[in-house]
Amino acid sequence: MQDQGNQLPKTARQFPGNEPDAENPFKLLDLRVTPPKTWAAGVPAVMAAMKDLVEEKTFFRGNFALLKMNQFKGFDCPSCAWPDPDDERSPIAEYCENGAKALAEEATTKKLTAEFFKKNSVVDLAKLDDYQIGKLGRLTEPMYLPAGATHYQPVSWEQAFEKIAAHLNALASPDEAAFYTSGRTSNEASFVYQLFAKEFGTNNMPDCSNMCHETSGSALRPTIGIGKGTVKLEDFYDTDVIVIIGQNPGTNAPRMMSALAKGKKNGAKIIAINPLPEAGLMGFRNPQAVSGVLGDGERLADLYLPVKINGDMALLKAIELLLLEFEKKSPGEILNQDFIREKTVGYEEFVKQFEKYDLNTLATEAGITPAAIVEAAQILASKKRIIVCWGMGLTQQPNGVDMIREILNILLLKGSMGIPGGGVCPVRGHSNVQGNRTMLIDEKPTDEQLDRLEKFYGFKMPRKHGYDVVRAIKAMHEEKVKVLFCMGGNFLSATPDTTYTANALRRLNLLVCVSTKLNRGHLVHGKEALILPTYGRSDKDIVNGEVQMISTENSMGVVQHSKGVLDPVSDKLINEARIVCRMAMATLGGRAVVNWQRYHDSYDAIRDDIEQCIPGFENYNKRIREKGGFYLPNAARDEQRFAAQYDYRAPFTMTELPDNRLEDDEYMMATTRTHDQFNTTIYGLDDRYRGVHNERRVIFMNQHDIDKAGFKAGDKVDLFNYDDGIERVAPLFVIVAYPVPEKNTVTYFPETNVLVSVNNVVKESNMPASKYVKIKVRRHSPEVFKKVDEMLYRGEMQ
Incomplete structure (x- = not known):
């Protein structure tokens, strides 16, 4: 391994004052612009992945790990949450370019020791851009920034937990602490993390889901009874239509393109809806197929609709308007009237709204020609097995919840919910962001969830809803939150209103970050700060001399095991679950009800108790060891049982068109x-x-x-x-x-x-x-x- 020592990249801008800057340096490089690509992946993707392994000085180590990534007996990719095939998997490359890049960063032989931090102040490090910071290497030991200090300094694990405990126990109320979670955290670590927060006395659990797919859950839970997707990977292989809206598979989930290509080969039509004509929506060159290496690859989108930003609602309503008109002309041939009658509520009111809409006006609002919308509606009209996928192009719109419910309205009209080859598919971002929520990482836990925990553990659960990310930022700014503990992630750079967030973080008494690598979130800090290094997904997670396995949940609700294969960069790393348990023991001491030492010593013990507290995890320790893991229950998918408050039917939702007017200079x-x-x-x-x-x-x-x-x-x-x-x-x-x-x-x-x-x-x-x-x-x-x-x-x- 290589100690980075004092080898800082050069930077052009100097910042005033002694505070680290919250943003990337304002400098320009040597921009070169070439024509956009019309296809994704192919040989260039392979070459780019190998280049990153070379740059991280981990070519052989990294390639060894890649052969194990996403394999049945390997480890889960630390990048996106796209599911692995249930059946055959490529023996040499069950990963994509971005997964390989994530692995390269994790498997790097470059490392940051105490000597590095001794030579480089926080302010000097902040002068680097995020790319330069990320390339410095892996963290190797706990680091502490005292109040008023300019440099991080080494600290023992015992001292680190003592400092955390002292700050937490000095708070006037447990609600003055917040516990943030990123998507990379395992099921086991997530479960003990939320349990500690509750035993400490707060539901302040802001989560990366609050910034990516909270909108999906908010839209789906009240309508179909579950805040997750309702399709399996195999549904993509045998369906009639796949609609991709506000999502770029070529970059955000590259392995999705293989599923799209397989569905296309089996006869599916693909409609792509996005303001940008993304390469991954247009074509795919599979680097493991001759046609992808020597040929032109495969065309994906049959129809591309370049919708205006937030013009999606107008487009969806225009499609519904046309489907209803087609149904009038051919009763019973377009809409699934049996499904509407038996499985939905509110149809008549929903239909009545379209008396006030006309195609031309909706087309103008959407930025799509009427002819193109008619073509889209015609593709859907004669089909029943329809999958609609979306990403943050929808979820990060102010009316995103309504737009997802409008998508659901279309699927309800067609009877495309809870059938093979049909349903909703929110394409999640980080690897275990969906598993975090399943493990009760939620600032708004339900009474039912809290009742189960309370019955099993025997202590009173906090019932008041906690802070999500946006509310946590405001609470820090108002000094209502004084300690922020971040389980992974880069809170500063991921959140909005960067300067406002930075000022909020600076008002904290203590910022704690559990991390594998340095990022800007470590450089804009509270009065005191701690960096706690942990294992990456590819690292051997060693407990009592044995390599352990963790578990994760992918976008399709499959829970599977993950077991690292690489020797860790340092013998001073501790896994995330143990970090939580040691923090709990130091903080709660003799008043703890939970047996934290038991969880500290055994992942199996954690899984045994998850089984008792969360539905769907029966025989967890046995099933997680089975090939491919297991699917969690999904009544909307498996039984066409939807929202309980509507007698397990799904409601049609009434929504409004947004006002997207701009001033002349906006x-x-x-x-x-x-x-x-x-x-x-x-x-x-x-x-x-x-x-x-x-x-x-x-x-x-x-x-x-x-x-x-x-x-x-x-x-x-x-x-x-x-x-x-x-x-x-x-x-x-x-x-x-x-x-x-x-x-x-x-x-x-x-x-x-x-x-x-x-x-x-x-x-x-x-x-x-x-x-x-x-x-x-x-x-x-x-x-x-x-x-x-x-x-x-x-x-x-x-």
């Missing part, structure tokens, strides 16, 4: 990730599918908008948002001409999270609406840097 902005990125982790500086190389500070604009504003491609601009009457600035971006709808723009996160107001949230789910941000674009002025710095360090810029 644009609608959506944030997205590059192909060289997973959530806040930056693997590289290229977005090769979109033709952007060696730069992240870009804004995609329609050529007509560029001309009308007097700009040209390549111009440098500053971006402004004025929500809440506050000026937010993201300086120094480069215009890239791209086929996005007029008045729409797209930028990368986290660079433009600063423009997303903490109050710009999704109705009902309270998620940041990062795909719906009104901005103004002005020619770049060097004076903006001075203005930004003044606002940042006076705390005026939220």
Whole structure:
């Protein structure tokens, strides 16, 4: 392993003052733009994955691990939550390019020791961009930043837990602490984590789901009785229509393209709905097939609809309007009247609303021609087995909950719920984000869940709902939360309103981060801070001399085991479950009711008790050891049993069209990730599918908008948002001409999270609406840097 010592990359910008900066340095690189790709994967994906292994100095170690990733006796990919096949799996490459990049970062031979932190101050580290920080290497031992200190310093595990316990026990109320969870946490660690929070006395459990798919759960639970998808992977192989809306499989879930190609080969039609013509929606070159290496690959989308940002609702209503008209002309041939009568409620009221709509108006609102909408409706009209997939292109819209319910309305009309080859499929992001929620990581646990826990453990559970991510940020800002414990993730860079969030974090008494690598979230901290290093998914998780297995849940509700294969980078790492247990024992001491030592010593003991507390986990320890794991119960999928409050039927939902009007000088902005990125982790500086190389500070604009504003491609601009009457600035971006709808723009996160107001949230789910941000674009002025710095360090810029 290589100690990084004092080898910091060079950076161009110096920051004023002694506080670490909350954002990437405002600097431009050498941007190169090429034509966007019309297909994804292929040989370039293989080469890119191998390049990352070389750069991380882990070619042989990493390739050994890749052969075990997503295999029946291997470990679960630390990247996305797309399911593994239940039947055959590729013996050499059951992973995608981004999974290989995630593994390369985890299996790196570069490591950060105490000597590194001794030589590099927090402020100096903050001068690096997120890409540079992420490439420094793996964390190897606990580090502590005392109040007023400039450098992290080593601390023993015992001292770290003593400090955490002292801070927690000094709080006036348990609700002055919050416990954040990222999607990479295992089922076992998640269960003991939420249990500790409850025994400590709070439901303050903000979660990464609060920023990605909380909208999906908020939409689905009251309508179909479960906040998850209702399809299995095999349904993609044998279906009639697959609709992909607000989701980019080529980057966000590349293995999904294999399922799409298989379904297409078996006769499925694919409709893609997205403001950007993403490569992964258009074509797929399978690098494990001759046609993918030597040929043109496979076309995916039969119909692409370039909807305006938040024009999806108008499009969905237009499709429904046409389906209802088709049904009038051919009664009983378009809609599934038996299903509607037996399995739904509210149909008559739902139909009546369409008296006020007409196709042309809806088409204008959607930004789609009437002819294209008719084509989409005709594809759906004669089909019953329909799967609709979505991602954060929908969930991060202010009316995202309504739009998902509108999707459900279409499927209810067609009787496409709870049948083979039909249903809803929210495509989750991080590997175990769905499992976290199943394990009761939830700031709003139900009385039924709390009753089961209370009966089993024998102590009184806190009943008051806790803080989600947005509410936690505001509570920290108001000093109502004084300790934040982060189980993985990069809280700062993942959240909205970067400067407001940074100011909130600085008001904490203690920030604790359980991590595998350094990130910007460690550099913007409370009065004191701790970094606790842990195992990666590919590492051997060694307890009492034996390699252990954990379990995770994928997007299709399959619970499977995961067992690391690599020697850890340090003998000072502790697994996440043990970190929680030792924190619990140090904090609760003799007043603990839970036998934390038992959980500390055995994952099997944790699983035995999960079985008693969470439905669907009967014989957990036995079934988790079976090949491929097991499916959790899903009454909507398996029995067509939907919402209990509607006598287990599903309601049609009444929704409204949004008002998306913009001022003449305003644009609608959506944030997205590059192909060289997973959530806040930056693997590289290229977005090769979109033709952007060696730069992240870009804004995609329609050529007509560029001309009308007097700009040209390549111009440098500053971006402004004025929500809440506050000026937010993201300086120094480069215009890239791209086929996005007029008045729409797209930028990368986290660079433009600063423009997303903490109050710009999704109705009902309270998620940041990062795909719906009104901005103004002005020619770049060097004076903006001075203005930004003044606002940042006076705390005026939220």
